[in-house]
Amino acid sequence: MALTVWASSTANALRISCASKPHLPLAFSFSRCFSTVLDGLKYASSHEWVKHDGSVATIGITDHAQDHLGEVVFVELPEPGVPVSQGKGFGAVESVKATSDVNSPISGEVVEVNSKLTEAPGLINSSPYEEGWMIKVKPSSPSELESLMGSKEYTKFCEEEDASH
Amino acid sequence: MIIPQTRNIGLPMMNLMRFKGLPILQQLQIEEQLLRTSSENWCIINDGTNDPTIVMGVSGKPAELLEIESVLRDQVPVIRRFTGGGTVIVDNGTIFVTFICNKEAVPDLQPYPRPIMSWSSTLYSKVFQGIGDFNLRENDYVFGNHKFGGNAQSITKNKWIHHTSFLWDFDVRNMAYLKLPKRAPAYRSARGHLDFICRLKDYMPRSIFIDKTVEAAGTQFSLRSLKSEAIETCSKTEFCPSTRFLTNEELEAAAVAGQ
Numbered sequence: 127m128a129l130t131v132w133a134s135s136t137a138n139a140l141r142i143s144c145a146s147k148p149h150l151p152l153a154f155s156f157s158r159c160f161s162t163v164l165d166g167l168k169y170a171s172s173h174e175w176v177k178h179d180g181s182v183a184t185i186g187i188t189d190h191a192q193d194h195l196g197e198v199v200f201v202e203l204p205e206p207g208v209p210v211s212q213g214k215g216f217g218a219v220e221s222v223k224a225t226s227d228v229n230s231p232i233s234g235e236v237v238e239v240n241s242k243l244t245e246a247p248g249l250i251n252s253s254p255y256e257e258g259w260m261i262k263v264k265p266s267s268p269s270e271l272e273s274l275m276g277s278k279e280y281t282k283f284c285e286e287e288d289a290s291h
Numbered sequence: 292m293i294i295p296q297t298r299n300i301g302l303p304m305m306n307l308m309r310f311k312g313l314p315i316l317q318q319l320q321i322e323e324q325l326l327r328t329s330s331e332n333w334c335i336i337n338d339g340t341n342d343p344t345i346v347m348g349v350s351g352k353p354a355e356l357l358e359i360e361s362v363l364r365d366q367v368p369v370i371r372r373f374t375g376g377g378t379v380i381v382d383n384g385t386i387f388v389t390f391i392c393n394k395e396a397v398p399d400l401q402p403y404p405r406p407i408m409s410w411s412s413t414l415y416s417k418v419f420q421g422i423g424d425f426n427l428r429e430n431d432y433v434f435g436n437h438k439f440g441g442n443a444q445s446i447t448k449n450k451w452i453h454h455t456s457f458l459w460d461f462d463v464r465n466m467a468y469l470k471l472p473k474r475a476p477a478y479r480s481a482r483g484h485l486d487f488i489c490r491l492k493d494y495m496p497r498s499i500f501i502d503k504t505v506e507a508a509g510t511q512f513s514l515r516s517l518k519s520e521a522i523e524t525c526s527k528t529e530f531c532p533s534t535r536f537l538t539n540e541e542l543e544a545a546a547v548a549g550q
Contacts, residue, residue, distance in 0.1 A: 172448055194403040199474065200350035200375075215448070220350050223376040223430045224404035224444035291401045 161190035161284060164255050168271050169280035170213075170231040175255065178271055183232055186259045187219070187250060190284045195221040198250045201243040203260060208236045210263055212270050217260065219250060232270045234263040303396045305332040305512035307505065310519055315340040315381055316370055318389075320532040323373045325391050326445060326452045328530055333391040334508050335454075336501060339383035343465055345369045346456075348376040348443060349533075354549025355473060359542050362468050369537045374454065376430075376443030380468055384460030386497070388504055391452045397511065402451050404444055411442065411453050417507040423494045429476040432457075436478055437489035459491045459500070 167175045173191035177184045192198065200220035210216045210230035218225045239261050243249060250258040265271075275283060310318065318337050325333050345357065345367055353359055353369065356378045362369060367380075381387075390411070394402045400410055412427035419425035423434035432440030432455070440457045466484040479487055491500060508514060 194401065194405075196404060202349075213448070218349075220348070220375040221404055223348075223374075223408070223442055224446055225349050225373070225375045226404075226446040227448060229448055287401070291399050291406070 161188065161193055162255070163188070163190075163277045163281045163284070165277045167255070168231065168274035168276065169283075170229065170274055171283065172213075172229045174229060174231050176231040176271070176274065178265070178268070181264060182237060183234065183263045183265050184259050185230060185232075185261050185263060186254055187228060188280075189254045192251045192254045192258070195219060195224070195226055197221055198247045201247045201250065201260070203239040203243065204236050206236050206238060209266075210234055210236060210261075212267075212273075219247070228260065230261075230263070231274055232263065232265050233267050234265040236261050237264050238262040302511065302513040303332055303393075305334050305392075305396075305508065305514055307334045307508070307514045307516045308336070308519060309501075309516070310335070310337040312339050312341050312383065313337045313519075314342070315344050315346060315387075316368075316534065316536065318387060319346070319370065319372050319534040322389055322391065322452060322454065323532040323534050324530045326373075326447065326450055329391070330393070332393060332396050332512065333389070334505075334512070334514065335387070335389040335391075336504065337387040338497070338501060340381050340385060340387070341383065343367060343380060343382040343462070345378065345380050345468060347371050347378045349373060350375070351378055352549075353537065353542055353545040356470055357542075358468055358470060359546040359549075363539060363542055363546075365468075367468055369542060371533075371535060371537060372443070373532065373534045374443035374445045374452065377441065377472055377474075378469055379441055379456050380461075380465045381456055382462065382465065384458070384462070384492075386457040386459050386491070386500065387454065388457065389452065389454035390508075391450065393450055402446055404446070407444060407446075407451055407453050408442060411455070414507050414511070415440075415504075417510065418500065418503040419495075428478050431476060433478075434489055434494060438479075438487055439489050439491045439494075457491050457500070458488055459497055461488070461490065 167177050169175050169188065173188045175186055175188050198219050198221050202218040204216050210233060212231065212233045213229055215227040216230045217228045219228060240259050322335060347356060347369065349371065351371060397410055400406055408427065408430055415432060416425060426433050428436065430442055431438040440455050442453065442455050445452050463485060469484065
């Protein structure tokens, strides 16, 4: 808790987006690109995150992605029951003038979608790892998680990607 | 001895297709197919479209954006396209320019909306050099603070499309089919359509604009002109575009729901 509170106030001072709420003890690390990356999640190179929790995995886009996309004004999501495949698109977000595909980090079946995003697409910007979650999936190949990046690896990936452009 | 094409060595290849008066639905469906199924880079130029048509972005709500009663009365076709962005009414005075690129096609370009938009404005800065105070203002091409070009994009895992509709000329009466959008750029300052937009023809002849655009593209890509028949080969791939006309029933339902 103390670490989270300290990190929040430091994040505010540095104007770093901080998705964690004080009452949720999620550890996170700073990236030099000033996007939040959470420990305990896995990350795809196309900037989606997945949180595996027992038989269900929750998926969304990262803080790095939402920051680069800009204000999200519309979210296109699949219906429950639809299959998703690792690396393939399952939906899209619209930010101002652009639609951007969102790809699933793992394969499985959609069991729930975040209906709040219909009326409040901006949750993806304000809370990309919590209220802005997009779909929940029943994984069909849990071993796929091993091919994804951890928080440290993803942080470095973002830094290198930003530095090379 | 000067070797022709020397300056093109090392530039990524881009297919250039030019149309005149191609129906806008067909243009957009071709673009959507190329974005989703082609591994090559493309520049598509359509010099005017045949019939006045309203084109909404992927999330456009007819009741918010259109004067539906007038649209239905006058049977103006309405398309929902696959890219984001706002609503336009296009006709034979509209010039369309589209770039479809692999993510590696433009060196050091991050495949996100703002960098792509910025890249496009540097390309068009070459076209409009010394003409009319050209700028990219928020997401619009302007002369001063008057919009003459609207942009939209779609970004996939490995490619992106950036397409523009240029108002070379427009019919004032057509603007009456469009409501003032709720989501508008700040620089619009609540101006009505006619105070907000301007005509490209007041700044540059039509053929010169197209020629200069091709020339500017040629500084970054090695252009290969394809005849429009080449698109038939692309069409043989099985692909179902999302870009389509809205039906009268859909527009009527939207009008009722919006009341």
